Amino acid sequence: MSGESAEKPGTTSKGAKDAKPRTPAGGRAEPGADGGALAGPLLDADGLRVVFPGRHGAPAARAVDGVNLSIGAGEIVALVGESGCGKTTLARALLGLVRPTAGAVSFRGAPLSYGSRALRAYRRRVQLVLQDPSGSLNPRHTVYDAVAEGLRIHGSPGDERAAVASALSRAGLRPPERFFLRYPHELSGGQRQRVVIAGALVLDPQLIVADEPVASLDASVRGEILALLLRLRDQLGLSALVVTHDLGLAWNIADRVAVMYLGRIVEAGPVEQVLTAPRHPYTKALLSVLPESGTEPVVLTGEPPDPARIPGGCRFHARCQHLASGAAASAGVAAACRGTDLPVLPGTGTGVACHLTASRAATPAT
């Protein structure tokens, strides 16, 4: 996983950066973990696109198709959306693991550079945590070696044993010495995931990108791991981007949520707002199928859509319940839904990419 250079998704038409007026620090301005004051976001994606070329003449897949997303210091952002919408690809681009086709990622205000030294330094500060089972722990490595690996790769000076012990305790494996010589198969699922998190913490990162960190865990253990992420934020000011399709998880720990659909963020804002008063029809549908939702479930039919064939107009229009029901037509936006593209939402604050929502906001309800 710790490849040194970013893989290129083929067509690297660099520099086609989207013209977007930069909103000066709409996000939280908090001191960075380095001690220096940080005026803008900690991590910022601007007009990001990742396109995978199609094989054998197939059309290219626009997995990430224009995304602005900012994560402030000490902020926990949840990125939600159905399978295949581009969450992992976006996360990998933010980590510098895949080079964007267009747009830019910047960390503490400076754009990423993709040289191997620069990337290595970057990945100390921004760590990836994957869900455990399929292979993020080597079955033949002890817990100690698994956690120390990052230190060795980065040639960190200092007391390795102390650093490993401290990371394990911060991840809730105490006393740490008791775990040093254990192998993954001697640990429970929750403990394995803590080891993975300890492996990220050992480098004292400022931001963790966690891709489905608890998807394979029992609910009981899951709560403990999420509580750990919250505690790390409260005690160490650690920021996190949590990638998931679990809206309950977002409710449990995130400050802000971004809802992704077919390569774009279609709604974003504070968790309370987006998850209790969703405005985008897609967010509404996602929430409606939760067991706890009081509303009639809107079960979208068909498979997740294909990033190689993104429809024109609103990219959700073929599945939109409001367009199907005629609500969009009564509001006079049906033609726009089918034919007029929506702008990319800003990376901070609140936003909804929907013609119907926009028209309702423009005409006050009677």
Add this chain to the structure above:
Amino acid sequence: MTLLDVRDLHVTYGTGAAAVPAVRGVDLTLAAGQKLGLAGESGCGKSTLALALLRLLPRPARVRGEILLDGEDVLTMSWGRLRAVRWAGASIVFQGAMHSLNAVHRVRDQIAEPILLHRLETSQAAARRRAEGLLEQVGLPAARGGAYPHELSGGQRQRVMIAMALACDPRLVVADEPTTALDVMIQAQILRLIERLVAEHGIGLLMISHDLAVLSDTCDRLAVMYAGRIVEEGPAQRVFTAAEHPYSGALAAAFPTVGRAADRRAPQGLPGDPPDPARLPGGCTFHPRCPVALETCAADEPRLREAGPGRRAACVHVDSVKEAR
């Protein structure tokens, strides 16, 4: 007669010092047309129980008790009779099975196979037609029957597995984690599909999942397992929202409710890990993790007892709770 009546079922893997008592005395009943959910943390014995119902456990597993399917004991029936019962009497959607479809056969032919085997149709062509009808029932166009498994998405493969389970019109369907690892929206599609098919065919459904929230939403009744035993059983919504057993309560609390203030920035876990079945704690197996354990809990294992109308729970507190009412 109830469709399924399981009495004092025990399953042990291995022998001697290495013995793993995975199921330790389970009683269950399920009527035709009813949906029973079985929940519990990883390793508590859910899949072992499911496999035992159809005598599908690996050889070294020892099984004891009674499994009455329409009054007939699955554990004592002849192999010939068992072959007839599998598929037509009861069928199972295995955990993770969507990854184990045969890669080199078209999905339509894989569905047709049990149909031919059980002579529900005698010609290839008729069995294929029937398989295509089943695909349509699970929401896949008949034309997709020509696809190989790798050409289908996870949700589509899971639909194929369900079509296969229905191929011989079973009376009982056991679905082991049918939606785990599927996306929320696909999960909602599959659950709606299962609910519809169960209603249309009057099937008895045993649905296994570690997701209490999903089960309580889908099933009529819910049984919660811990360390090889059922520790609570009752109407699904009641068990989920007002558990009698501290373990089911903790498990339910671990599922956040979006919009509920108490869950906001407050993930609920259950400290400790499920016990290793080879080294079960004495007394109530839940006592090392139980927030309301009494001193006696380390010594006495409570049996399931009545805990209100249609409800059972295995906890010392259950009686005192009832007396207090």
